[in-house]
Amino acid sequence: MASIAADMPIAPADRREARIAWILAAPAITLLFLFILLPTLAVIILGFTDFELGYGGFRFVGFENYAELIGDRTFRRSLWNTAIYTAIVTPVSIVLALAIALLIEAETRARAFFRTVYFLPVASLLVAMATVWQFLFHPTIGPINTFLGYLGISGPNWLGASGTVLYGLSIIGIWQSVGFNMVLFLAGLTAIPRELYAAAEVDGARSWFDRFRLVTWPMLGPTTLFVTTISIINSVKVFETVKTLTEGGPNKASEVLLFTIYQEGFVYLRVGYASAMTVVFLAILVVLMFLQYRVLDRKVHYA
Amino acid sequence: MTAHSLTLGRMLRFGLLSLGALLFLAPYIFMISTAGKAQSEIFSSSLSLIPEQWSFAENFTKALSRVSMPTLLMNGVIVCALIFLVQVVVAIPCAYAMAKLKFRAARIMMVLVMLGLLVPIHATALPLYVAFDRLSVLNSYTALVAPFSISVFAIFLFLQFFRAIPDDLIHAARLDGMSEAGIVARVIVPNAWPAITAFAIFSVVAHWNDLFWPLVVVSNQDFATPPLGLLYFRAAEAGDDYGALMAATLIITLPLVAAFLVAQKRFVEGITMTGLKG
Amino acid sequence: MSILALRGITKSYAGNSILKGVRLEAGDGEFIALVGPSGCGKSTLLRIVAGLDHADNGEIVIGGRNVSSLAAADRNIAMVFQSYALYPHLTAGQNIAVPLAMRRLTAVQRFPFIGNFLPGQRRIRADIQRQVREMASSLKIDHLLDRKPGQMSGGQRQRVALARAMVRRPSVFLMDEPLSNLDANLRVHARGEIVELHRRAGVPTLYVTHDQSEALSMADRVAVMIGGTLLQLAPPQDIYEDPSHIEVARFLGQPRINVLETRLDASGLVRFGALTLAAESAPPAETPVLIGIRPEFVRLSARPDGILSARIERTEFLGSEVIIHARLDAIGETIVARMTPAEAGGLSVGMPVSVEIEPDRAMLFAPAGERLPAKTVAVASVPEKAYG
Known part of the structure; x- marks a missing residue:
């Protein structure tokens, strides 16, 4: 009896706090459902329909869209191209970024200047800079081929030939993403305690490379993992340069995942089919994130 | 290690960095140079950077006349500002509730936020496009802004930041007589400026540069954002008048680059903070 | 007459019983030190008294009024935190003024810019300023009023925190290890100051510490809490010489x-x-x-x-x-x-x-x-x- 009586006036305080919390979080929760969860659910459902924008009705077709995807040469080409693009851009931009970060970290002069220069592409409008690159890559009047001409090499038609277009796009992708990765590496490097280098030197790590192997690389582990994941995801999401410069051409040589989805969904308006592609795209992202968590998990537990 | 090898190593390092910097700056150098060249000179395909004949005025006039640059830039500013404001106003109270108040949904919210981080606009674009089409709100600021009104990333970032704010500070504020909303406005926000600036930079860079979503929902020059406007401009120019194209590119790239150069320390800090925690 | 009474306070977190029916009464102007090893529940008890945490059972009476269901702000309690909890974005003067402004100005009057033009607020603000200055001079921190917490030393912050707590004349004072972040010399000096301030204010004070010498040297009565139970509450000399429990005897004395x-x-x-x-x-x-x-x-x-x-x-x-x-x-x-x-x-x-x-x-x-x-x-x- 006594405990119940004492209980009565206290419980409302917790309820009050919970109520306020709900009120504060309500707009976010509502919008989260409206613009993220519901559309994600919808895209999964639409993937099982033959919905096309402009036609009234639609019906459920089960896995028909997915069956079609497997046989769709454009889609397969697009997956393959995205994989190639990612396989080039990710490692190169990470290695370059790490190298630049190490050089800048070791440099005493003009550090801020170099950091600014390498970071500049991140802050620049990609669509605009892609246009500049198009000029640089121009087969006849472009500075790159002109320069190669001076060296006696006849440069390729970078963005105009199916053999080189992915490399051209990759160069732009690398140029654009190195600064971002570099800044993350720089932050990782500053977080390494100076004493560790001193200890390594005392312990006999004489050369720069020994100290890098003993201290820098292991200490940068989490940063590297994060940079890798982010780089892969950003590479998989390549769209701007393709849309601006090549429209997937020539001859589908630069069809990439998001561009194909865009074409199917928003140009041909085959929403159901494009939704199935989107689900594949989403699945790739989920797998990548899952892999990151797994690696991170192992690092945390067995380091 | 002798003094001699030290200087040699340092010279090599400085040389490498400078060469790399030159390569990274090359597009900008050629952009500015080409924006000042006449059509004939561009086609002479020489590597000289100084125009023989200064054609800046001509090229910029062309760039400004084909597409309404002020409208584009204005749209960019309006859309980015709206997105950022709504994101912050929605995310901060939610992150505060999750970080500092006891309520049962906090854990589920955390799961939703982590799930939300996985889903980019590209994945939700199709259903949103269909819905916006049904509601006839395509070609509007609403269509450009609404999907980004909720930023799970903002919630995540602020949540991390708020957790580091000592509980005692909030308790002191409660004892001093502040309401929870008052605490958010008077204690949390004034102390969260580093996180808010970092997020502002992240958000503005992301949405100023975004092409995908504007391309989907806008088919009308009046609502075109800078990237989309440049696409229209290229279409109109058939991609051959490089002088005018470079001038347009320059105009559109300049605002964010200028902002970056003015506040580059904050930019780098902001991207680092958002990058590392994202 | 008891000004503060705690009756049968219990609290458990995730099945762990933190407080097991704590009962305590403090008379007018009494200084009670709540002492015990870390994890004994003394800080939890203090937070429950403040209204920052809620007991599972039991009631808290202040000045004859059951405040158990009131929010922290409505209990007329002031608290000094271990970390001082000063608002980092406000100057010392503004920090001290916060509790007064919150109580005396309406929400509209406090609103930035607009509030400044409302009638009546100017006089109240001037009055608040006067009180802040009086408080500051009695604690000898006048010269710090325009500094932010980041520009002050630990001892100065502690004084500002004291000033913020005392400025609005609360009916109960709570202190959560307010000296533990000071260095040893300053700590002994600050003990005497807090006792003196307490004597002048004449408000019952609940002072949590894990430092037995602080408890014995400052308090009118010492409450020893161990494992969620208040084992004994007695004047310092009595509790030292005549402990009622082996744990009390073990805890006190070095x-x-x-x-x-x-x-x-x-x-x-x-x-x-x-x-x-x-x-x-x-x-x-x-x-x-x-x-x-x-x-x-x-x-x-x-x-x-x-x-x-x-x-x-x-x-x-x-x-x-x-x-x-x-x-x-x-x-x-x-x-x-x-x-x-x-x-x-x-x-x-x-x-x-x-x-x-x-x-x-x-x-x-x-x-x-x-x-x-x-x-x-x-x-x-x-x-x-x-x-x-």
């Missing part, structure tokens, strides 16, 4: 009290060395009991008397006193003595000694820890041969 296990004999007496103790409310014969003897009542002397002999294991010279650890030959336990350097003169490590206990100073406890009232009934005469 070095710790000597506790030795023994047994009541068939006649209900306990013999220890030369002493014979009789429990007043005699528990059953043959039950085990604990004897507690404070180190200052243990004498070691170089003349073995054959009654209770020991061998010195370690000596600690502390200037005004010497702490000596000796192992008892009979039971193998260590006993600690606190003696003056003069008394400890001839003693050194490895030396056999005899142990004497001051009569009437040994305390008896039940195995569960409760105090058993007892008195010394006999002191054995020292055998002749010991003097030989």
Whole structure:
């Protein structure tokens, strides 16, 4: 009896706090459902329909869209191209970024200047800079081929030939993403305690490379993992340069995942089919994130 | 290690960095140079950077006349500002509730936020496009802004930041007589400026540069954002008048680059903070 | 008359019982130190009194009013936090003004810009400023009013936190280890200041600390809390000399009290060395009991008397006193003595000694820890041969 009586006036305080919390979080929760969860659910459902924008009705077709995807040469080409693009851009931009970060970290002069220069592409409008690159890559009047001409090499038609277009796009992708990765590496490097280098030197790590192997690389582990994941995801999401410069051409040589989805969904308006592609795209992202968590998990537990 | 090898190593390092910097700056150098060249000179395909004949005025006039640059830039500013404001106003109270108040949904919210981080606009674009089409709100600021009104990333970032704010500070504020909303406005926000600036930079860079979503929902020059406007401009120019194209590119790239150069320390800090925690 | 009363406060987190029915009353102007080892629940209790946390059961009465269901802001309580919890974005002056502004200005009047044009607020703001300055000068922090917390030292921040708590004349003061972030010198100085401020304000104060010397030196009454239970509440001297529980006796006093296990004999007496103790409310014969003897009542002397002999294991010279650890030959336990350097003169490590206990100073406890009232009934005469 006594405990119940004492209980009565206290419980409302917790309820009050919970109520306020709900009120504060309500707009976010509502919008989260409206613009993220519901559309994600919808895209999964639409993937099982033959919905096309402009036609009234639609019906459920089960896995028909997915069956079609497997046989769709454009889609397969697009997956393959995205994989190639990612396989080039990710490692190169990470290695370059790490190298630049190490050089800048070791440099005493003009550090801020170099950091600014390498970071500049991140802050620049990609669509605009892609246009500049198009000029640089121009087969006849472009500075790159002109320069190669001076060296006696006849440069390729970078963005105009199916053999080189992915490399051209990759160069732009690398140029654009190195600064971002570099800044993350720089932050990782500053977080390494100076004493560790001193200890390594005392312990006999004489050369720069020994100290890098003993201290820098292991200490940068989490940063590297994060940079890798982010780089892969950003590479998989390549769209701007393709849309601006090549429209997937020539001859589908630069069809990439998001561009194909865009074409199917928003140009041909085959929403159901494009939704199935989107689900594949989403699945790739989920797998990548899952892999990151797994690696991170192992690092945390067995380091 | 002798003094001699030290200087040699340092010279090599400085040389490498400078060469790399030159390569990274090359597009900008050629952009500015080409924006000042006449059509004939561009086609002479020489590597000289100084125009023989200064054609800046001509090229910029062309760039400004084909597409309404002020409208584009204005749209960019309006859309980015709206997105950022709504994101912050929605995310901060939610992150505060999750970080500092006891309520049962906090854990589920955390799961939703982590799930939300996985889903980019590209994945939700199709259903949103269909819905916006049904509601006839395509070609509007609403269509450009609404999907980004909720930023799970903002919630995540602020949540991390708020957790580091000592509980005692909030308790002191409660004892001093502040309401929870008052605490958010008077204690949390004034102390969260580093996180808010970092997020502002992240958000503005992301949405100023975004092409995908504007391309989907806008088919009308009046609502075109800078990237989309440049696409229209290229279409109109058939991609051959490089002088005018470079001038347009320059105009559109300049605002964010200028902002970056003015506040580059904050930019780098902001991207680092958002990058590392994202 | 009690101004603050806590009745049967219980609290558990995730099945762990943190507070087990705490009951406490504080009179007008009383300074109560709540002391106990870390994790004993003292901070939780303080937060429940403040209204920052909520008890599972029990009630909190302030000035005759049950405030258990009131929000923290409505309890008219001021609190000084361990971390001081000053608003980092506000100056010291603004920090001190916050509790006043929150109470005296309406939400609209506080609103940025708009509020500045509303009638009446100017006079209230001037009044608040005057109070802030008065408070600051009484704490001698006038020169800090325009500084932000980041520009102040620990001691200065602590004073600002005190000022913020005192400025609005609360009905109860709560302090959560307010001195633990200060360095040792400043801490001793600040003790005296807080006591003085408390005396001037005349408001009941609940002061949480894990530092027994702080508790004993500052408080009117000390409450010892262990494992979620308030074991004893008494004036410093009483609680030290007359602890009601073995844990209280163990917690207070440095070095710790000597506790030795023994047994009541068939006649209900306990013999220890030369002493014979009789429990007043005699528990059953043959039950085990604990004897507690404070180190200052243990004498070691170089003349073995054959009654209770020991061998010195370690000596600690502390200037005004010497702490000596000796192992008892009979039971193998260590006993600690606190003696003056003069008394400890001839003693050194490895030396056999005899142990004497001051009569009437040994305390008896039940195995569960409760105090058993007892008195010394006999002191054995020292055998002749010991003097030989």
